[in-house]
Each structure stands twice: as structure tokens, then as C-alpha cells.
Amino acid sequence: MSELDQFDLKILRELAADGRLSGRELAERIGLSLTPTVRRVRRLEEEQYIQGYGAQLNEQQLVGSISVFVSVTLEKQSESVIARFEGTVTKCPEVMSCFLMSGDADYNLRVVVKDLESYHHFLTRTLTRIPGVAHIKSSFALKTVLIRPAPLL
Amino acid sequence: MSELDQFDLKILRELAADGRLSGRELAERIGLSLTPTVRRVRRLEEEQYIQGYGAQLNEQQLVGSISVFVSVTLEKQSESVIARFEGTVTKCPEVMSCFLMSGDADYNLRVVVKDLESYHHFLTRTLTRIPGVAHIKSSFALKTVLIRPAPLL
DNA sequence: ACTGAAAATAAATCGCA
């Protein structure tokens, strides 16, 4: 996997800000002609620096305005419990992110719901029903200060 | 702001998965002809259901593989302290998200760095130097189970 | 409101310097 030069970084910055830029426009912005620009983009895609392109949807407007950070502790960290837990939360549309944490070997989820009732529903119908879940702690966000769709280069 | 029908939801799903779909291809996939499809996309953009389009960059490959959840407590929640804190973290490229939390009225950040040294640097050079920061607690992620680029509809 | 077609633009591709 080759190193990235200044042109590559410019390409990534431009495409992160506008994923629908045409080759011509992109070439103009980074100051390179069309052919090498397109070639570089292909390489960045192949080497997975660019994983895909997507519309940025309004999370609040579409799914709800409440973000809840949920800390989940499992009773035991057996393979099957872990696999089932991760598989289940990945399928839940409410779950926007999930990390396995150090320390007590628990999970940190961010769940987005439209109101407290929906959250309660998610908690009782989904989360607590996953086998091996020992403890759940919920922390509510009052305000979203920042969510970056892509890392800043 | 009008309600979304099944076609609108299909459009959002398709564009979330591939933001560079052409009108023709999108129309084909949702089962509507070109003209109304394009009109609907414009409307979804205008009404901010679609906030933009972006390349999905590989966070791990580009900025680092360590995600740290940082809980920050402020000494007092005065306007100026809050404004300065939020302004500063928004400018940090390491900070991927920031939420104002209920409870102790502190912040929950996700910071991505390439190694522990970088994290230490961020902590001492940036975070602890913001006026009004009283307490910082760091929790490290061992594994990223899931980060959804867009909400699931 | 949606369809279908036609016209005008723009983009990807490929040979060549």
C-alpha cells in the first residue's frame, strides 16, 4: 500500500466534501489534468482509502433527535455471546455505532431514537433480550455539537 | 415539510448506499421514470433530508486505529466557556464527534488517533489547555464493531 | 403527477505524443 502525496490528500479532501464531483472538476481543483486525476481516484478506491460514496442523510429529521449512549456489560465474554450480541445490534437500525471497550470489556453504543418511548421500546424489546447482557447504563445527549461524516485531513 | 412516501424512502436508501448513482439508474431501481425521480431528489435535497454527498473515507487507514471516548467535565457552564470549548474541539481533526450530555452536563467526544503517543499529545496540548476544563476521563475502544455512515431506513 | 423522447451537455475511454 503506497504512501499518499499532496495530490492524493487533496483528492480525498475534495471528495469527502463533495462525493459527486466529476473527474474534470476534481482535476481542476487539485491542479492536475484529467487522466492522472482519475487514475489516482481509482487507486484510492482500490486501496480502500475511499470505501464508497454516500448521501449524507439528516439523522435528526429522519430517525429522531435523541442520541443515547448505551454502555452494555456482558455476563461472560464467550465467543457465542459476543457473536450474537454484535450480530443483533448491527441489525438494529437505531444503533448508529458500536465499540468494544477496554476495561470491563463492555460495549459502547450510540442509539438514535425519536423519543423516550422509542428508546424504552428498544431497551426492553431488543437490548435486554439479547442473551448474556448483564448490565445496561444509558446516558442521554442534550445536544449534538459535532458529528464528522469523514475524518479531517 | 412534506411527508415521505415509499419512493422517497427508496431514493434515500439507494443514495445512502451509493451517492453517485445517476438519475437514470436511480429511477430504474426505485421503479419510477426519470423526471419524477430527479424532481424528488431535488426536493429531498432542498428539504435537507439529504445534506450532501461525500466519499466515505477509511478512518483507520487515514488517521489512526485507536478510538478513544473522552468524557469532559467543565468547571462552570458559562456561555463563554461552552462556546470556546465547542469551538476548539470542532476544529480538532482528531475529534470525530462531540455531544453535550445530560447528568453532569459534560461532553462526550470520540477521538481517533494513530497511537497512544498521539493521544497523549492531543490530551496535553489541546484538551487540557482549553479554559474551564475540570475533569477528563478516557475510555479506549478495543474494536470497532459498527459505524454507520448514514441512518438505516 | 408520471411517461417518453429528443436535444444539449458533460463525462469516461482510448490511442498517441
Next chain:
DNA sequence: TGCGATTTATTTTCAGT
């Protein structure tokens, strides 16, 4: 690598249902 012409898509517009 970079340039430019050809081929191919894509967007826009308009008349019709």
C-alpha cells in the same frame, strides 16, 4: 504522465397522457 478526439452517458426540457 499528460493531451485531445471519439464514444458513451447523463441531465434538462418539452409535449403528451
